[in-house]
Amino acid sequence: MLETQAWLRYSEEILVEWQQAVDEGREVEHLKDICQKISEMAQTETCEELAIAVGKKLKNASVKSDYPFSEPSDLVGIKAARPKARHHFTFNLTDEELKNKLAGAWIGRISGCLLGKPIEGMRRNLINEILKDTDNYPLKRYISYSEFSDTLKEEHEDFKDKCWVDKIDGIAPVDDDTNYTVFALKLIETYGKDFRPNDVLEAWLSWMPIFATCTAERVAYRNAAMGLFAPETAEHNNPYREWIGAQIRGDFFGYINIANPEEAAEMAWRDASISHIKNGIYGEMFASAMISAAAATDDMMTVVEAGLDEIPEKSRLRHDCELVISWYREGISAEDVMDNIHKIYDEYVSHWWCHTNSNAMIVVFALLYGEKNFEKSICLAVQSAFDTDCNGATVGSIIGIMLGGDSIPAYWHEGYNKRLKTSVDGYTEVTVEQLVEKTIELINL
Numbered sequence: 001m002l003e004t005q006a007w008l009r010y011s012e013e014i015l016v017e018w019q020q021a022v023d024e025g026r027e028v029e030h031l032k033d034i035c036q037k038i039s040e041m042a043q044t045e046t047c048e049e050l051a052i053a054v055g056k057k058l059k060n061a062s063v064k065s066d067y068p069f070s071e072p073s074d075l076v077g078i079k080a081a082r083p084k085a086r087h088h089f090t091f092n093l094t095d096e097e098l099k100n101k102l103a104g105a106w107i108g109r110i111s112g113c114l115l116g117k118p119i120e121g122m123r124r125n126l127i128n129e130i131l132k133d134t135d136n137y138p139l140k141r142y143i144s145y146s147e148f149s150d151t152l153k154e155e156h157e158d159f160k161d162k163c164w165v166d167k168i169d170g171i172a173p174v175d176d177d178t179n180y181t182v183f184a185l186k187l188i189e190t191y192g193k194d195f196r197p198n199d200v201l202e203a204w205l206s207w208m209p210i211f212a213t214c215t216a217e218r219v220a221y222r223n224a225a226m227g228l229f230a231p232e233t234a235e236h237n238n239p240y241r242e243w244i245g246a247q248i249r250g251d252f253f254g255y256i257n258i259a260n261p262e263e264a265a266e267m268a269w270r271d272a273s274i275s276h277i278k279n280g281i282y283g284e285m286f287a288s289a290m291i292s293a294a295a296a297t298d299d300m301m302t303v304v305e306a307g308l309d310e311i312p313e314k315s316r317l318r319h320d321c322e323l324v325i326s327w328y329r330e331g332i333s334a335e336d337v338m339d340n341i342h343k344i345y346d347e348y349v350s351h352w353w354c355h356t357n358s359n360a361m362i363v364v365f366a367l368l369y370g371e372k373n374f375e376k377s378i379c380l381a382v383q384s385a386f387d388t389d390c391n392g393a394t395v396g397s398i399i400g401i402m403l404g405g406d407s408i409p410a411y412w413h414e415g416y417n418k419r420l421k422t423s424v425d426g427y428t429e430v431t432v433e434q435l436v437e438k439t440i441e442l443i444n445l
Helices: 010-023 029-041 048-060 075-080 095-119 124-133 150-155 157-161 176-191 197-207 215-225 244-248 251-255 261-272 278-294 300-309 316-330 334-344 356-369 374-383 388-403 432-443
Strands: 419-421 429-431
Touching: 010 029, 010 048, 029 048, 075 261, 075 278, 095 124, 095 176, 095 251, 095 374, 095 388, 095 432, 124 150, 124 374, 150 157, 176 197, 176 244, 176 251, 176 388, 176 432, 197 215, 197 261, 215 244, 244 261, 244 278, 244 356, 244 388, 251 261, 251 278, 251 388, 251 432, 261 278, 261 300, 278 300, 278 316, 278 356, 278 388, 300 316, 300 356, 300 388, 316 334, 316 356, 334 356, 356 374, 356 388, 374 388, 419 432, 429 432
Parallel strands: none
Antiparallel strands: 419 429
């Protein structure tokens, strides 16, 4: 029912807005109680005007004098805040090597998404219970419903309707984590490489219904339909503006800018800035730049560092990712790193479960501890919980483009036969081969 559709009413998520203000270092502790009351009222009555008034107070509250971060959202400001020392790469792939790299990227994204999709939204304890029940702990293969014990099936009757690998009928199902990658392909095909943020908004309104979007994207869509333009669409009554939505949208910009992380990140900014600010934008820039670099080097630390090159030095996202790097260099075990991330970010709080930073930490963790092994990398990303299909897809895309399609075991794509369903008009059913051919065509524009 329309009345119960999520992510449309500001009042219902005013506590997320309060937490967002806390993240930004604002003096808002005194406003928590009223935000709590508005959130409770919103369950039974309309209180949008009150929520909007309080939201303005949250956004206009002063920043604490000891707040250590500096986080611009405009492209000029972001570029000025990046580190001075930067990584540079050379494009020296043959046509066949390029084709193989891109096949690996598409297969990696689809497979990583499919691995995490049926357990999306589940918390770590339940994920581990499922893995142990199916003799798949630690995670090393797709989760099949046929392997579930009768007890687990009885305890979780809703599991039977999820898209386990043995229930997908030979083609990867529609998912936003693959939709947006194909959408970006169509965006470049339609508007060219010089597309503008408002072109992205126009494409959203033209090519997909609002309920195909989630969180920050749904709010930005609503704002655009009201007549607002970027970047106001990202900021107007949008409490999800630093959530993970943009981070899952940037892969294709890495695919078509191989060995050029800066250009990949700039395209990512043009896409992200319609729905996100600050770390929400940085997440997409970071992911796109890593993909671009991963096609040009086989050193995973260099890939991560090249991604961090494109975001502000004094940002929360860089700080969080550098924590993971420090743990890796100190030799801390993978299990302990997983625990550390869960101690910093509580997966039972929706703001953290779906935030850019918590999930970016998992991506960096899986890439570094995955030892350039496709299976290990995507499985670490998914078993870590939080946004499982998003992280599996991003890690799969990065390790896939590094290794190339020929190096990915057939097991990871034979369940869907290298075929994908999307809700993008003109690409509702596509093969990896078709996607690779179109990507090469757009690279050569």
